[in-house]
Each structure stands twice: as C-alpha cells, then as structure tokens.
Amino acid sequence: MKNFKDFQSTMNQEKVKEISNExxxxxxxxxxxxGEIEFERSxxxxxxxxxxxxxxxWLND
Incomplete structure (x- = not known):
C-alpha cells in the first residue's frame, strides 16, 4: 500500500505552481x-x- 506522504513529497512548490499557472x-x-468570487470558486x-x-x-503507477 502506498503512503500518502510519499505522494505529498512529489507535489513540490514548482509542480504546484505549474498546475496553478495552467x-x-x-x-x-x-x-x-x-467575477472575483466565481474565479476563486472555479x-x-x-x-x-x-x-x-x-x-x-500516482496511485496507479
């Protein structure tokens, strides 16, 4: 069984920023x-x- 903490370690700041920018x-x-609220929700x-x-x-790899 995979450990969630291992997944968390793959989600570094660079990866999260890349996803966020996309x-x-x-x-x-x-x-x-x-609107601001709609944008934030989306x-x-x-x-x-x-x-x-x-x-x-990650789970399926």
Missing amino acids: IINKLDNTNHQL YNFSLTMRLLKEYHK
Whole structure:
C-alpha cells in the first residue's frame, strides 16, 4: 500500500505552481468574464480536481 506522504513529497512548490499557472491561464482565457468570487470558486475546484487526478495517476503507477 502506498503512503500518502510519499505522494505529498512529489507535489513540490514548482509542480504546484505549474498546475496553478495552467488553471489561471485557462480561466483567464474563458469566453466570459468571471467575477472575483466565481474565479476563486472555479480556481479552487479546478485545483482540487487536478490534485486528485495527479494522486490517482500516482496511485496507479
């Protein structure tokens, strides 16, 4: 069984910043303007889903 702490160690500051920048760029390039709250909600949801995707990928490697 894999240890979650091992996954956490793969998510260094550089990787998190890369993911964050991808999300921000995607949200900035949407066809409609997002208000501050909508942007924050979309960012948080996208970041959560992306981290879950990374975790799932790590679990299956």
